[in-house]
Amino acid sequence: MQELRLLCWAVLLGLGQACPEPCSCEEKFGFQIADCAYRDLEAVPPGFPANVTTLSLSANRLPALPGGAFEEVPLLQSLWLAHNEIRTVAAGALAPLGHLKSLDLSHNLISDFAWSNLHNLSALQLLKMDSNELTSIPRSAFRSLRSLRSLQLNHNRLHSLAEGTFAPLIALSHLQINDNPFDCTCGIVWLKTWALATSVSIPEQDNIACTSPHVLKGTPLSRLPPLPCSAPSVQLTYQPSQDGAELRPGFVLALHCAVDGQPEPQLHWHVQTPGGTVDIDSPNVGADGRALPGVPPATGGRPRFQAFANGSLLIPEFGKLEEGTYSCLATNELGSAESSVNVALATPGEGGEDALGRRFHGQATEGKGCYTVDNEVQPSGPEDNVVIIYLSRAGGPEAAVVAGAGPGQQAPGLLLLGQSLLFLFLASF
Known part of the structure; x- marks a missing residue:
């Protein structure tokens, strides 16, 4: 009913409007056509x-499509914009065209395209974006195009495509991606596998070829040899730093994220504290703990959270403001992996040491293992909790840290820190 009202409104309004002077408008085969091609329009x-x-603006000199450019034509089903000088398509430029079935943006200079424009075009069946300057396409670009049958992305500057880019296109029958300078690393292997298995017609497959690395230059993707590739894996361990030589306000908590994968994953730390979220690209300090160029330093030239190149994260002055969830995330072309630990500061007088001591003795009678402070501790499974107990020296400040152990663990364990080691054991609760 809403669409019928919109159609009646558009027809009545259209009867009272003239065609723009440079264009010609007519009804043909039941379509209302506005022809503005070859008018030298800017x-x-x-x-x-x-x-x-139907609106044709092909073969003009349009440099860009601004937001709201087609708000006057909400019933548009076909839009032809080929052979212009379009470099950018702003967010909102195409979003109002929910009835659009055919869109031709080919033979332009588009490098900056707001892919959110496509999210409202659920009726789209043909999309031509070939012969442009596109260098990348977001994984979610085509998420709403479940009716799309033909997609042309050939003759662009695409180096790679994210795995799953074409998954939402359940009606797709024709795809052109030839003549792009693909970088044939691990991130492109999925495309070879998908292209060989799909029922989608993909012409000119010998021209879907590698440009880099040099040793593979010119190799068709369909004949790409096996590459040594593996998705990231992470293992998060943690260890108190305790030198016993002097008393200091606060203590050091050390986390270590061991990362594996090919190509070598990039490591990122995500810290959720009571004061907010902190995201840390690793590394942010050199081997001496001082901030790298471009990283805002804290007091003494050392950041609050020190991420080292070897995968370690050091919190030199752990206190109430630093409690929270610490996560390490490893990402490469094949995916990502994450592991987290929860850390909280206990206040004096909670009786934690007595309760944990009784639990330690109970676990000890069951044959659970003990570890020294020099040992780096890691959970052996999702059912295990790591317990590390430190007691302060006589007259020294009392402090405790509570931490859950391991990826995917639901119930947090306890990691108690102070100024001198009492014991450390692995317990299953």
């Missing part, structure tokens, strides 16, 4: 009848 002209269903 902007989309205003004043179209609202009932226009």
Whole structure:
């Protein structure tokens, strides 16, 4: 009913509107056509009848498509914009065209495209973006195009495509991606596998070829040899730093994220504290603990959270402001992996040491193992909790840290820190 009202409104409004002067408008084969091709236009002209269903702006000199460029033609089903000088398509430029079935943006200079424009185009069946300057496409670019049948992305500057890019296109029958400078590393292997297995027609497969690395230059993707590739894996361990030589306000908590994968994953730390979220690209300090160039230093030139190149994260002055969830995330072309630990500061007088001591003795009678402070501790399974107990020296400050152990663990364990080691054991609760 809403669409019928919109159609009636558009028809009535269209009857009272003239065609823009540079264009010609007519009804043909039941379609309301506005022809503005070959008019030397440098902007989309205003004043179209609202009932226009086909609009041709091909072979002009349009430099860009601004937001709201086609608000006057909400019933548009076909839009032809080929052979212009379009470099950018702004967010909102195409979003109002929910009835659009055919969109031709080929033979332009588009490098900056707001892919959110496509999220409202659920009726789209043909999308031509070939012969442009596109260098990348987000994984979610085509998430709403479940009716799309033909997609042309050939003759662009695409180096790679994210795995799953074409998964939402359940109606796709024709895909052109030839003549792009693909970087044939691990991130492109999925495309070879998918292209060989899909029922989608993919012409010119010998021209879907590698440009880099040099040793593979010119190799068709379909004949790409096996590459040594593996998705990231992470293992998060933690260890108190305790030198016993002097008393200091606060203590050092050390986390270590061991990362594996090919190509070598990039490591990122995500810290959720009571004061907010802290994201840390590793490394942010050199071997001496001082901030790298471009990293805002804290007091003494050392950041609050020190991420080292070897995968370690050091919190030199752990206190109430630093409690929270610490996560390490490893990412490469094949995916990502994450592991987290929860850390909280206990306050004096909670009786934690007595309770944990009784639990330690109970676990000890069951044959659970003990470890020294020099040992780095890691959970052996999702059911295990790590318990590390430190007691302060006589007269020294009392402090405790509570931490869960291991990826995917639901119930947090306890990691108690102070100024001198009492014991450390692995317990299953």
